Amino acid sequence: MDRPPAPAAIREPSSPELPRHVGIIMDGNGRWARRRHLPRVAGHRAGVRTIRPVMEACHEAGVHILTLYAFSTENWSRPRHEVAALMQLFGETIDSEVGEMHAEGIQIRAIGDRSKLSPRLQEKVRAAEERTSGNTRAILNVAINYGGRNEIVAAVRDLAERGVDLTTLSPTMLSQALYTTGLPDPDLIIRTAGEMRISNFMLWQAAYSEIYVTETLWPDFGAAAIEGALAAYARRDRRFGAVSEPPPLVEGALRAPASL
Ligand code: FPP
Numbered sequence: 001m002d003r004p005p006a007p008a009a010i011r012e013p014s015s016p017e018l019p020r021h022v023g024i025i026m027d028g029n030g031r032w033a034r035r036r037h038l039p040r041v042a043g044h045r046a047g048v049r050t051i052r053p054v055m056e057a058c059h060e061a062g063v064h065i066l067t068l069y070a071f072s073t074e075n076w077s078r079p080r081h082e083v084a085a086l087m088q089l090f091g092e093t094i095d096s097e098v099g100e101m102h103a104e105g106i107q108i109r110a111i112g113d114r115s116k117l118s119p120r121l122q123e124k125v126r127a128a129e130e131r132t133s134g135n136t137r138a139i140l141n142v143a144i145n146y147g148g149r150n151e152i153v154a155a156v157r158d159l160a161e162r163g164v165d166l167t168t169l170s171p172t173m174l175s176q177a178l179y180t181t182g183l184p185d186p187d188l189i190i191r192t193a194g195e196m197r198i199s200n201f202m203l204w205q206a207a208y209s210e211i212y213v214t215e216t217l218w219p220d221f222g223a224a225a226i227e228g229a230l231a232a233y234a235r236r237d238r239r240f241g242a243v244s245e246p247p248p249l250v251e252g253a254l255r256a257p258a259s260l
Contacts, residue, residue: 001113001154001155001157001158001179002113002114002115003179003181004109004110004111004129004141004179005107005109005129005130005133006182007065007107007109007139007182007183008107008133008134008135008136008139009136010064010065010136010137010138010139011064013062013063013064014061014062015062017233017234018061018062018063018230018233018234019063019186019187019188019210019230019233020063020064020065020184020187021063021065021066021067021183021184021185021186021187021188022058022063022065022066022067022186022187022188022189022190022229023066023067023068023069023186023188023189023190023201023202023205023206023209024054024066024067024068024069024189024190024191024192025069025189025190025191025192025198025199025201026047026050026068026069026070026192026218026221027191027192027193027194027195027217027218028043028192028193028194028216028217028218028219028220029043029044029046029047029217029218029219030043031043031193031217032046032047032217032218032219032220033046040082041082041085041086041089043219044085044086044089045089046219047218047219048089048093049219050218050219050220050221050222051068051093051097052097053222053223054066054221054222054223054225054226055106055138055140056223057222057223057226057227058138058226058230059137059138061226061227061230063230064137064138064139065138065139065141065183065184066138066139066140066141067111067140067141067142067143067180067186067202068140068141068142068143069143069146069199069201070090070142070143070144071086071090071112071143071144071145071146072143072145072146072147072199072200072201073112073113073145073146073147073149073150073200074147074199074200076116076145087117087118087121090121090124090144091120091121091124094124094125094128095124098128098131098132101132101140102131102132102135104137104138105135105136105137105138106132106135106137106138106139106140107132107133107134107135107136107138107139107140108128108129108132108140108142109129109139109140109141109142110125110128110129110141110142110143110144111141111142111143111144111146111151111179111180112143112144112145112146112147112151112179113145113146113147113150113154114144114145116145117144117145125144139183141179141180141183143201143202146179146201147200148198148200148201148202148203148204148206149200149203151178151179151203151204152174152178152203152204155174155177155178156169156174156177158177159173159174159177174204175204175205178204178205180202180205185202185205185206185207185208185209186202186205186206186209187209187210187233187238188209188210188212188229188230188233189201189202189206189209189210189211189212190212190213190214190226190229191211191212191213191214192214192216192217192218192221193214193215193216193217193218194213194214194215195213196213198211208238208240208241210233210236210238212229212232212233214228214229
Protein backbone atom coordinates (compact mmCIF):
# COMPACT_ATOMS: atom_id res chain seq x y z
CA MET A 1 0.00 0.00 0.00
CA ASP A 2 1.64 3.25 -1.18
CA ARG A 3 1.00 5.94 1.36
CA PRO A 4 1.13 9.71 1.09
CA PRO A 5 3.69 11.60 3.23
CA ALA A 6 2.82 11.98 6.91
CA PRO A 7 0.28 14.74 7.45
CA ALA A 8 1.60 18.01 8.81
CA ALA A 9 0.63 19.09 12.31
CA ILE A 10 -2.22 21.47 11.54
CA ARG A 11 -3.65 23.99 13.97
CA GLU A 12 -7.07 23.33 15.40
CA PRO A 13 -10.08 25.14 13.91
CA SER A 14 -10.72 28.60 15.26
CA SER A 15 -13.91 27.46 17.06
CA PRO A 16 -15.04 24.15 18.61
CA GLU A 17 -18.23 24.44 16.53
CA LEU A 18 -16.22 23.98 13.35
CA PRO A 19 -15.24 20.60 11.91
CA ARG A 20 -11.55 19.80 12.08
CA HIS A 21 -11.74 17.78 8.88
CA VAL A 22 -14.27 18.06 6.05
CA GLY A 23 -14.69 15.41 3.34
CA ILE A 24 -16.53 16.24 0.13
CA ILE A 25 -18.15 13.84 -2.34
CA MET A 26 -18.08 16.09 -5.40
CA ASP A 27 -21.06 14.93 -7.41
CA GLY A 28 -23.15 16.41 -10.20
CA ASN A 29 -20.56 17.43 -12.80
CA GLY A 30 -22.30 15.35 -15.48
CA ARG A 31 -25.73 16.83 -14.71
CA TRP A 32 -24.28 20.34 -14.73
CA ALA A 33 -22.88 19.72 -18.22
CA ARG A 34 -26.04 18.03 -19.51
CA ARG A 35 -28.18 21.00 -18.46
CA ARG A 36 -25.96 23.15 -20.65
CA HIS A 37 -25.83 20.68 -23.56
CA LEU A 38 -22.12 20.29 -22.99
CA PRO A 39 -20.02 17.11 -22.92
CA ARG A 40 -19.58 15.55 -19.46
CA VAL A 41 -15.93 16.47 -19.37
CA ALA A 42 -16.93 20.16 -19.47
CA GLY A 43 -18.70 19.47 -16.17
CA HIS A 44 -15.53 17.96 -14.71
CA ARG A 45 -13.54 20.99 -15.87
CA ALA A 46 -16.08 23.28 -14.21
CA GLY A 47 -15.78 21.05 -11.12
CA VAL A 48 -12.05 21.68 -10.93
CA ARG A 49 -12.73 25.44 -10.92
CA THR A 50 -14.89 25.00 -7.81
CA ILE A 51 -12.06 23.55 -5.75
CA ARG A 52 -10.04 26.68 -5.04
CA PRO A 53 -12.89 28.93 -3.79
CA VAL A 54 -14.18 26.10 -1.59
CA MET A 55 -10.73 25.49 -0.14
CA GLU A 56 -10.22 29.17 0.49
CA ALA A 57 -13.64 29.56 2.11
CA CYS A 58 -12.89 26.58 4.39
CA HIS A 59 -9.61 28.10 5.38
CA GLU A 60 -11.13 31.55 5.98
CA ALA A 61 -13.79 29.95 8.14
CA GLY A 62 -11.09 28.19 10.18
CA VAL A 63 -11.22 24.64 8.74
CA HIS A 64 -7.80 23.46 7.65
CA ILE A 65 -8.18 19.81 6.58
CA LEU A 66 -10.14 18.98 3.45
CA THR A 67 -10.50 15.65 1.63
CA LEU A 68 -11.96 15.64 -1.90
CA TYR A 69 -13.30 12.47 -3.51
CA ALA A 70 -12.00 12.89 -7.05
CA PHE A 71 -12.06 9.34 -8.47
CA SER A 72 -13.39 6.18 -6.89
CA THR A 73 -12.31 2.58 -7.47
CA GLU A 74 -15.70 2.19 -9.19
CA ASN A 75 -15.19 5.13 -11.57
CA TRP A 76 -13.01 2.96 -13.87
CA SER A 77 -16.25 1.50 -15.19
CA ARG A 78 -17.21 4.83 -16.83
CA PRO A 79 -16.75 5.12 -20.61
CA ARG A 80 -13.08 4.88 -21.54
CA HIS A 81 -12.95 8.37 -22.99
CA GLU A 82 -14.36 9.87 -19.77
CA VAL A 83 -11.83 8.02 -17.63
CA ALA A 84 -9.04 9.19 -19.94
CA ALA A 85 -10.33 12.79 -19.79
CA LEU A 86 -10.48 12.68 -15.98
CA MET A 87 -6.92 11.33 -15.74
CA GLN A 88 -5.75 14.04 -18.12
CA LEU A 89 -7.56 16.64 -16.01
CA PHE A 90 -5.90 15.40 -12.81
CA GLY A 91 -2.47 15.79 -14.42
CA GLU A 92 -3.30 19.24 -15.83
CA THR A 93 -4.70 20.39 -12.49
CA ILE A 94 -1.55 19.31 -10.68
CA ASP A 95 0.51 21.24 -13.26
CA SER A 96 -1.59 24.39 -12.99
CA GLU A 97 -2.44 24.47 -9.26
CA VAL A 98 0.39 23.01 -7.23
CA GLY A 99 2.70 26.04 -7.47
CA GLU A 100 0.09 28.38 -6.03
CA MET A 101 -1.06 25.88 -3.40
CA HIS A 102 2.54 25.42 -2.33
CA ALA A 103 2.98 29.19 -2.07
CA GLU A 104 -0.13 29.26 0.14
CA GLY A 105 1.32 26.65 2.49
CA ILE A 106 -1.03 23.80 1.56
CA GLN A 107 0.16 20.24 1.95
CA ILE A 108 -1.18 18.06 -0.88
CA ARG A 109 -1.64 14.34 -0.29
CA ALA A 110 -3.19 11.67 -2.49
CA ILE A 111 -5.10 8.84 -0.86
CA GLY A 112 -6.09 5.72 -2.78
CA ASP A 113 -4.38 3.01 -4.79
CA ARG A 114 -2.04 5.08 -6.93
CA SER A 115 -0.40 2.00 -8.46
CA LYS A 116 -3.22 1.82 -11.05
CA LEU A 117 -2.56 5.37 -12.31
CA SER A 118 -0.28 5.88 -15.31
CA PRO A 119 3.42 6.15 -14.39
CA ARG A 120 3.35 9.77 -15.60
CA LEU A 121 0.45 10.69 -13.31
CA GLN A 122 1.99 8.76 -10.41
CA GLU A 123 5.13 10.81 -10.85
CA LYS A 124 3.19 14.10 -10.89
CA VAL A 125 1.37 13.06 -7.71
CA ARG A 126 4.60 12.03 -6.01
CA ALA A 127 6.34 15.28 -6.99
CA ALA A 128 3.39 17.39 -5.76
CA GLU A 129 3.40 15.55 -2.43
CA GLU A 130 7.14 15.89 -2.04
CA ARG A 131 7.16 19.59 -2.94
CA THR A 132 4.41 20.44 -0.45
CA SER A 133 5.31 17.95 2.28
CA GLY A 134 6.72 20.61 4.64
CA ASN A 135 3.64 22.89 4.44
CA THR A 136 1.62 23.35 7.58
CA ARG A 137 -1.10 25.92 6.85
CA ALA A 138 -3.68 23.44 5.54
CA ILE A 139 -3.98 19.90 4.20
CA LEU A 140 -5.70 18.94 0.96
CA ASN A 141 -6.19 15.19 0.56
CA VAL A 142 -7.26 14.13 -2.91
CA ALA A 143 -8.90 10.70 -2.99
CA ILE A 144 -7.97 9.22 -6.35
CA ASN A 145 -8.62 5.60 -7.23
CA TYR A 146 -9.92 5.50 -3.68
CA GLY A 147 -12.43 3.06 -2.21
CA GLY A 148 -13.14 2.65 1.49
CA ARG A 149 -13.45 -1.13 1.25
CA ASN A 150 -10.17 -1.47 -0.65
CA GLU A 151 -8.48 0.80 1.86
CA ILE A 152 -9.53 -1.40 4.78
CA VAL A 153 -8.54 -4.62 3.00
CA ALA A 154 -5.17 -3.15 1.95
CA ALA A 155 -4.53 -1.98 5.52
CA VAL A 156 -5.23 -5.43 6.98
CA ARG A 157 -3.00 -7.07 4.34
CA ASP A 158 -0.26 -4.58 5.16
CA LEU A 159 -0.46 -5.42 8.84
CA ALA A 160 -0.33 -9.15 8.05
CA GLU A 161 2.70 -8.64 5.78
CA ARG A 162 4.44 -6.74 8.56
CA GLY A 163 3.96 -9.81 10.77
CA VAL A 164 1.33 -8.26 13.06
CA ASP A 165 -0.69 -10.91 14.90
CA LEU A 166 -4.16 -10.20 13.50
CA THR A 167 -5.83 -11.94 16.41
CA THR A 168 -4.81 -8.86 18.42
CA LEU A 169 -6.15 -6.36 15.84
CA SER A 170 -7.78 -3.33 17.46
CA PRO A 171 -9.61 -0.31 16.00
CA THR A 172 -6.59 1.86 16.81
CA MET A 173 -4.22 -0.49 14.97
CA LEU A 174 -6.47 -0.52 11.94
CA SER A 175 -6.91 3.28 11.97
CA GLN A 176 -3.15 3.65 12.03
CA ALA A 177 -2.80 1.44 8.95
CA LEU A 178 -5.18 3.54 6.78
CA TYR A 179 -4.16 6.31 4.36
CA THR A 180 -5.55 8.80 6.86
CA THR A 181 -3.31 7.82 9.77
CA GLY A 182 -2.35 10.89 11.75
CA LEU A 183 -5.46 12.81 10.69
CA PRO A 184 -8.67 13.29 12.66
CA ASP A 185 -11.67 11.47 11.18
CA PRO A 186 -13.85 13.74 9.05
CA ASP A 187 -16.32 15.51 11.33
CA LEU A 188 -18.38 16.54 8.35
CA ILE A 189 -18.97 14.83 5.00
CA ILE A 190 -20.66 16.93 2.35
CA ARG A 191 -22.25 15.39 -0.71
CA THR A 192 -23.35 17.61 -3.56
CA ALA A 193 -26.07 16.84 -6.14
CA GLY A 194 -28.57 15.27 -3.78
CA GLU A 195 -27.84 11.53 -3.62
CA MET A 196 -28.23 10.13 -0.10
CA ARG A 197 -25.33 7.70 -0.06
CA ILE A 198 -21.71 7.49 0.97
CA SER A 199 -20.45 5.66 -2.15
CA ASN A 200 -17.48 3.85 -0.57
CA PHE A 201 -15.99 7.12 0.77
CA MET A 202 -14.03 6.87 4.03
CA LEU A 203 -16.13 3.99 5.31
CA TRP A 204 -14.08 3.48 8.45
CA GLN A 205 -13.41 7.13 9.14
CA ALA A 206 -17.06 8.15 8.62
CA ALA A 207 -18.29 6.19 11.64
CA TYR A 208 -19.42 9.34 13.44
CA SER A 209 -19.24 11.93 10.67
CA GLU A 210 -22.12 14.32 10.26
CA ILE A 211 -23.52 14.01 6.75
CA TYR A 212 -24.69 17.07 4.84
CA VAL A 213 -26.36 16.55 1.47
CA THR A 214 -27.20 19.47 -0.80
CA GLU A 215 -29.02 19.52 -4.13
CA THR A 216 -26.44 21.98 -5.46
CA LEU A 217 -24.32 20.44 -8.21
CA TRP A 218 -20.58 20.46 -7.53
CA PRO A 219 -19.68 23.04 -10.22
CA ASP A 220 -22.27 25.41 -8.65
CA PHE A 221 -21.00 24.83 -5.12
CA GLY A 222 -18.95 27.77 -3.84
CA ALA A 223 -17.93 29.82 -0.85
CA ALA A 224 -21.52 30.59 0.20
CA ALA A 225 -22.50 26.92 -0.10
CA ILE A 226 -19.64 25.70 2.08
CA GLU A 227 -20.45 28.39 4.63
CA GLY A 228 -24.02 27.06 4.67
CA ALA A 229 -22.75 23.53 5.28
CA LEU A 230 -20.49 24.70 8.11
CA ALA A 231 -23.38 26.62 9.69
CA ALA A 232 -25.58 23.49 9.50
CA TYR A 233 -22.79 21.47 11.12
CA ALA A 234 -22.53 23.98 13.98
CA ARG A 235 -26.22 23.35 14.75
CA ARG A 236 -25.83 19.56 14.94
CA ASP A 237 -25.90 17.79 18.29
CA ARG A 238 -23.04 15.27 18.13
CA ARG A 239 -23.48 12.54 20.71
CA PHE A 240 -21.16 9.76 19.51
CA GLY A 241 -23.64 7.17 20.71
CA ALA A 242 -24.12 8.76 24.13
CA VAL A 243 -26.94 11.02 25.31
CA SER A 244 -26.60 14.77 25.48
CA GLU A 245 -28.98 15.27 28.40
CA PRO A 246 -30.64 13.03 30.99
CA PRO A 247 -33.94 11.48 29.86
CA PRO A 248 -37.07 13.21 31.29
CA LEU A 249 -38.52 11.65 34.41
CA VAL A 250 -41.74 9.81 33.53
CA GLU A 251 -44.31 9.29 36.26
CA GLY A 252 -44.55 5.59 37.08
CA ALA A 253 -41.37 4.68 35.18
CA LEU A 254 -38.86 2.33 36.82
CA ARG A 255 -36.93 4.19 39.48
CA ALA A 256 -34.04 3.00 41.58
CA PRO A 257 -35.17 2.26 45.16
CA ALA A 258 -34.53 5.19 47.49
CA SER A 259 -32.04 3.12 49.50
CA LEU A 260 -29.63 2.83 46.53
C1 FPP B 1 -18.96 13.08 -10.05
O1 FPP B 1 -19.81 13.74 -10.94
C2 FPP B 1 -17.60 13.60 -10.22
C3 FPP B 1 -16.51 12.84 -10.50
C4 FPP B 1 -16.52 11.39 -10.64
C5 FPP B 1 -15.21 13.46 -10.72
C6 FPP B 1 -14.90 14.57 -9.78
C7 FPP B 1 -13.66 15.18 -10.23
C8 FPP B 1 -13.42 16.48 -10.29
C9 FPP B 1 -14.32 17.56 -9.87
C10 FPP B 1 -12.10 16.90 -10.74
C11 FPP B 1 -11.23 16.97 -9.51
C12 FPP B 1 -9.85 17.16 -9.88
C13 FPP B 1 -8.85 17.20 -8.99
C14 FPP B 1 -7.48 17.35 -9.47
C15 FPP B 1 -9.06 17.06 -7.54
P1 FPP B 1 -20.61 12.85 -11.99
O2 FPP B 1 -19.83 12.84 -13.25
O3 FPP B 1 -20.90 11.50 -11.40
O4 FPP B 1 -21.90 13.69 -12.13
P2 FPP B 1 -23.37 13.13 -12.47
O5 FPP B 1 -23.76 12.24 -11.31
O6 FPP B 1 -24.20 14.38 -12.53
O7 FPP B 1 -23.27 12.42 -13.78
